[in-house]
Amino acid sequence: MMAAKTSIDEFKNLLNSSNRILALCGAGLSAASGLPTFRGAGGLWRNYDPTSLATPKAFQRDPVLVWFFYAWRRHLALKAKPNRGHYALAELAKKKDNFLCLTQNVDGLSPRAGHPESKLRLLHGSLLDNKCFNECGYIDRNNLSDPVCPALAPAAEDYPSHQTLPLLDPNVPVPSVKTEDIPHCPNCKTGLLRPGVVWFTESLDGEMLSEVNDWVDQERIDIMLVVGTAASVYPAAGYTFKARDKGAIVVVVNPDADSSRGLTPRDFFFQGDASEILPQLFEGVIGKMDEYGNIL
Ligand SMILES: [Zn+2]
Structure with missing residues (x-):
């Protein structure tokens, strides 16, 4: 060739x-x-395969857990140049x-x-966009707040490099946060906001x-x-x-x-x-x- x-x-x-x-x-x-890209090399987030958190089903099942994963990725993206x-x-x-x-x-x-x-x-899509999970059409583009809301602050803490962010340690429980305290849609008032990225199974x-x-x-x-x-x-x-x-x-x-x-x-x-x-x-x-x- x-x-x-x-x-x-x-x-x-x-x-x-x-x-x-x-x-x-x-x-x-x-x-x-x-x-980090999460592709190949079996990268895990806590004990989860990240691809198992990047689906509408995962969000439906446990929106707080999925939001912690994305709140942490947003934090890294906003810290990066x-x-x-x-x-x-x-x-x-x-x-x-x-x-x-x-x-x-x-x-x-x-x-x-x-x-x-x-x-x-x-x-x-973008980690910095938040859109309505109920698909009412609401989207908040380029939201630079970090943490994305006060309840998700444990995902946006900086630790010295020799320590691990507690959120990333699978032996430390995920902070208990109520669904009411994660972002909600200001338009339809009933839907939760979700990260504006294309998830697996979505087109x-x-x-x-x-x-x-x-x-x-x-x-x-x-x-x-x-x-x-x-x-x-x-x-x-x-x-x-x-x-x-x-x-x-x-x-x-x-x-x-x-x-x-x-x-x-x-x-x-x-x-x-x-x-x-x-x-x-x-x-x-x-x-x-x-x-x-x-x-x-
Ligand atoms: Zn909505």
């Missing part, structure tokens, strides 16, 4: 002459910001009119890096997906960037396939060598961390970036 290209200079020329660009980002984009990869994509979005970035990440770091909202789609927002499909179908796509996620796994695989069909050259940025699978000699593969590679790749369009993500 012929390998994809790896020349940064060649990519810079391509980017300069490109108009329509589609990006799809996954957990690898936020890796340098230090957020966007990295140079987020800033580089945000800057590229400001420079290129026809750039659409899809992210699978729910950590809110791309919006916090100033990525223009009109050029960003949060495929899996992605249909309106958003059809809008993305319309964008993809409109006209030729010059570049499809796949950042920190496997291009051969859905949904990335679906978008990569469609973008290729519209003429796109596929560009994969990922530390994992396996993620270059399926690339052709006209594509590009850059092996490494997005926070280091993206600022280099986009430099010709966005300018030089310092270590904090500021354009010099």
Whole structure:
């Protein structure tokens, strides 16, 4: 199999002459910001498989437990900072009119890096959105309160690194909190609020997906960037396939060598961390970036 290209200079020329660009980002984009992903390696939260807490059924059964899990993830996401990869994509979005970035990440770091909202789609929602579990339509976007409510404060405490947050110790019982004391919907007054992320067994927002499909179908796509996620796994695989069909050259940025699978000699593969590679790749369009993500 012929390998994809790896020349940064060649990519810079391509980017300069490109108009329509589609990006799809996954957990690898936020890796340098230090957020756990819960994928692979059997990561547990207390004694729970995190995927067993990320369903409507789990929330119905024990909303307090599920809220503690999410209140803790919100706390980590709010403590984390966007990295140079987020800033580089945000800057590229400001420079290129026809750039659409899809992210699978729910950590809110791309919006916090100033990525223009009109050029960003949060495929899996956001940890920082709270919406009505009764589906009355209420949604509170970008809620930055930490803790999300006083009763969930034990999820938002900071401990010295040699100690464990009691909430994370399976031998310490989950603090007893009444259902009345977790967030309720101010609109219908009967529903509980839940994290605005897409849970297992739920489908992605249909309106958003059809809008993305319309964008993809409109006209030729010059570049499809796949950042920190496997291009051969859905949904990335679906978008990569469609973008290729519209003429796109596929560009994969990922530390994992396996993620270059399926690339052709006209594509590009850059092996490494997005926070280091993206600022280099986009430099010709966005300018030089310092270590904090500021354009010099
Ligand atoms: Zn409601």
